[in-house]
Amino acid sequence: MSEMTETTLLSVHDLSIDFFRSGAKLHALRHVDLEVRPGRIVGIVGESGCGKSTLASSLIGLLAGNAEIVSGSIEFEGQDLARLSTRQMRAVRGRRISMVFQDPMTALNPVVTIGRQMIDIQYREKRSSAEKRRIAAEMLRTVGIPDAESRLSAYPHQFSGGMRQRICIGMALLMEPALLIADEPTTALDATLEVQVIKLLKELQQQFGCAIVFVSHHLGTVAELCDEVVVMYAGEVVERGAVRDIFRKPSHPYTQALLECDPARIKTPTRELPTIPGTLPDLAHPPKGCIFRERCPKAFARCEVEAPADYAAEGAEHRARCHLLDGKARGTA
Amino acid sequence: MLIFVLRRLALSVAIVAIAVVLLNAMLHLVPGDPTVMILGPRATPELIERTREAMGLDRPFYIQTLTFFGNLLRGDMGVDVFTGRSVASIVFSQLPYTLTLIAASIVWSAALGIVIGCYSAFRRGSWIDLSAGVLSVSTISVPSFVMALYGLLIFAVGLRWFPAVGAGTGFWGQAHYLVLPAFAIGISWVGYIARVVRASMLEILGANHVRMARAFGLTERRIVFSYALKIAVLPAVTLIGTGVVHLFSAAVFAEVIFSRPGIGALIVNAVNERNYPIVLGCILVTTIVIVLATLVSDLVNAWLDPRIREAL
Ligand SMILES: Nc1ncnc2c1ncn2[C@@H]1O[C@H](COP(=O)(O)OP(=O)(O)OP(=O)(O)O)[C@@H](O)[C@H]1O
Ligand code: SF4
Ligand SMILES: [Mg+2]
Numbered sequence: 001m002s003e004m005t006e007t008t009l010l011s012v013h014d015l016s017i018d019f020f021r022s023g024a025k026l027h028a029l030r031h032v033d034l035e036v037r038p039g040r041i042v043g044i045v046g047e048s049g050c051g052k053s054t055l056a057s058s059l060i061g062l063l064a065g066n067a068e069i070v071s072g073s074i075e076f077e078g079q080d081l082a083r084l085s086t087r088q089m090r091a092v093r094g095r096r097i098s099m100v101f102q103d104p105m106t107a108l109n110p111v112v113t114i115g116r117q118m119i120d121i122q123y124r125e126k127r128s129s130a131e132k133r134r135i136a137a138e139m140l141r142t143v144g145i146p147d148a149e150s151r152l153s154a155y156p157h158q159f160s161g162g163m164r165q166r167i168c169i170g171m172a173l174l175m176e177p178a179l180l181i182a183d184e185p186t187t188a189l190d191a192t193l194e195v196q197v198i199k200l201l202k203e204l205q206q207q208f209g210c211a212i213v214f215v216s217h218h219l220g221t222v223a224e225l226c227d228e229v230v231v232m233y234a235g236e237v238v239e240r241g242a243v244r245d246i247f248r249k250p251s252h253p254y255t256q257a258l259l260e261c262d263p264a265r266i267k268t269p270t271r272e273l274p275t276i277p278g279t280l281p282d283l284a285h286p287p288k289g290c291i292f293r294e295r296c297p298k299a300f301a302r303c304e305v306e307a308p309a310d311y312a313a314e315g316a317e318h319r320a321r322c323h324l325l326d327g328k329a330r331g332t333a
Numbered sequence: 334m335l336i337f338v339l340r341r342l343a344l345s346v347a348i349v350a351i352a353v354v355l356l357n358a359m360l361h362l363v364p365g366d367p368t369v370m371i372l373g374p375r376a377t378p379e380l381i382e383r384t385r386e387a388m389g390l391d392r393p394f395y396i397q398t399l400t401f402f403g404n405l406l407r408g409d410m411g412v413d414v415f416t417g418r419s420v421a422s423i424v425f426s427q428l429p430y431t432l433t434l435i436a437a438s439i440v441w442s443a444a445l446g447i448v449i450g451c452y453s454a455f456r457r458g459s460w461i462d463l464s465a466g467v468l469s470v471s472t473i474s475v476p477s478f479v480m481a482l483y484g485l486l487i488f489a490v491g492l493r494w495f496p497a498v499g500a501g502t503g504f505w506g507q508a509h510y511l512v513l514p515a516f517a518i519g520i521s522w523v524g525y526i527a528r529v530v531r532a533s534m535l536e537i538l539g540a541n542h543v544r545m546a547r548a549f550g551l552t553e554r555r556i557v558f559s560y561a562l563k564i565a566v567l568p569a570v571t572l573i574g575t576g577v578v579h580l581f582s583a584a585v586f587a588e589v590i591f592s593r594p595g596i597g598a599l600i601v602n603a604v605n606e607r608n609y610p611i612v613l614g615c616i617l618v619t620t621i622v623i624v625l626a627t628l629v630s631d632l633v634n635a636w637l638d639p640r641i642r643e644a645l
Contacts, residue, residue, distance in 0.1 A: 094549035
């Protein structure tokens, strides 16, 4: 990773985050590494509870009050975000990094007009209100809201869910940030709207040139949108690489299992989504050895005693944490 | 919106009409003949009979009620049986005192309650939050007339900071006389409103849209004052609107304890004297004020929240 530091926009290194809950410490993120280069779209996938949102929130300094960054750094444009004060972080938020949330129905303030909200987020700019209003209307038009000018004085509940998510995306891009974090922005939408929103994100990304960290459950969407993929399991990054490599040559048994569960790959459609057998380990007491061991169909003796290192896998910058990739160990599998 | 107001006004008229019927019926069930009260125990039976005729008390109950409605439409609430003065003029001369008292009680308690509620929500678990919680619960459970009596004994009789009886003249004079009764009525509302605002503020500060506002780097001050507070006070406005009926009954006690003029003092005397027209007039006006207060609180909420506005 060090060889590409100059061209890196965001570089998360060895990030560990604990949550304090009823006296126990939940190790929600452990030694996470993440690289995002300017203008690239990086997908973060994993089952529910793997720490995707925790990672996404940490990037914009919006972790819950009971969270603590135990170790690691979040380098972004020459600053370590993990060490910024609230005040310093506020200077970055909304301007250099912005965020789109999962539920568009609750993300906008219900008693303030869309226009007011879009003008308020430009509070740092030295522009007249009329100018701010014009820019807001312009952005509404860009994200495909018809009749933008007059819709500025509408309230969020007067828009459909899909429209609201478009507005949220527009707001997030209004200040032309270098990095956009999208935490499951389409999960709350139905399939047709999801396709539209993804298409919009893709177009806008090309127009604005920002990098995107895109969190999703949906592998098809990730394959469609992203350049690179990071696979998380139980608070650890287990595999990462270019989208092509991850989908064609998944190297970690967890990624392989995820892909087998993907509805897009299943011949006979069913109502019930297939799931990986077993449950996530207790994050308060993560097991010794490989974190995926209890559910891994390929586990062997070494997996119980030794945590796998970050091995190189097939393809450029493709890496996975599985002993099977260790040349010396392959024979014993 | 206009339709909503008209519909609510129609409903108010219906409520008032029902109240009139019930009151007429109730007053007739109260023992004691009003003519005997007026004329004294030594009145002759003929005199009593003539007075009953003059007051229409000999006619059936429903005729009396209908007559009352008819007069009411002409703005006539009857005459005081003792002085012969018009009930409307007596009631409306006393109403401003009571409305001022209620308004003063609500304004100070709502302002303080909202501030304490917000502060407790921001500094959740701090000693200020905890003591505000304990104080709220204890003031809510003390009846307002007990507050009034203690207020009177300590600050008027004991310390002599405030006058004990009367209403005063001039703006500052009246304000001075208002302090103790408004304190007695408002104090439990401070606690109520603080609790309600604290709960809704806590909920809102955890809401997704507040998180989103933070993600845009908005300052906490702007988030609280121009984004969150409008939503947080909604339940408090409803609470006050529906609580005006309790404020009225608290005002009755306060007016009697502090010997203030007002609807409360008027109604207590009228009931003791079986002065039906005055009692009816007071209750009628009170009912109208209460019904209007709920309407006003709904309109305030509609003004604060566009979703409510559209539902109207
Ligand atoms: N505020 C919190 N306090 C305690 N534990 C938390 C808190 N937030 C998250 N967690 C825990 O941390 C772990 C990671 O949660 P996170 O929300 O990051 O998962 P996720 O991958 O985003 O899941 P999902 O797909 O359901 O959104 C989970 O076990 C969760 O229960
Ligand atoms: S290290 Fe072992 S347990 Fe872990 S994923 Fe690889 S084979 Fe499975
Ligand atoms: Mg999540």
